[in-house]
Amino acid sequence: MSKKKTDKDKTNKKGRDNLFIKYPPKSKKINNQNVLDEDYPIFCFKYLDDVSIKKCKDHKFFYDFLMRLQKLSKLGWSEIRQSHRHAYGLESIPKEKIKATLPTCITPEVKDLHVFRANGNNLPLIGIQIQNVFRILFIEATFGDIYKHD
Numbered sequence: 001m002s003k004k005k006t007d008k009d010k011t012n013k014k015g016r017d018n019l020f021i022k023y024p025p026k027s028k029k030i031n032n033q034n035v036l037d038e039d040y041p042i043f044c045f046k047y048l049d050d051v052s053i054k055k056c057k058d059h060k061f062f063y064d065f066l067m068r069l070q071k072l073s074k075l076g077w078s079e080i081r082q083s084h085r086h087a088y089g090l091e092s093i094p095k096e097k098i099k100a101t102l103p104t105c106i107t108p109e110v111k112d113l114h115v116f117r118a119n120g121n122n123l124p125l126i127g128i129q130i131q132n133v134f135r136i137l138f139i140e141a142t143f144g145d146i147y148k149h150d
Helices: 059-075 075-082
Strands: 043-046 091-094 111-118 124-130 134-137
Touching: 043 091, 059 075, 059 111
Parallel strands: 043 134
Antiparallel strands: 091 111, 111 124, 124 134
């Protein structure tokens, strides 16, 4: 029968803490009451299809993509809507332009998808905005993988 470890058991012979991960004090709570009311995008990757990005071996592409998401989050939806589509803005495209199979969250009544630029070279990030949540469906690592560009 094993005995339950106490806080004293979590230190080694020299008195050093054996825990690698420091847990925050239990008394601190994150206030999430108004997070959905704020004006910045929340990015959801639940429906992300790897059809284009699985072939991408360029780590800079992914770094630039993450920095773009950070910048978009700082701007907020109102600034995004005022920005040019090839800068930090977004545009709509008909869902029929998408070559890949759409996920089940895109129901028949959805006509258009939304496109951001994934990084500075105008490769698209395709998804759909529902309130302040942007569901990322595709990230195009090579032009034309996801949809035909006009």
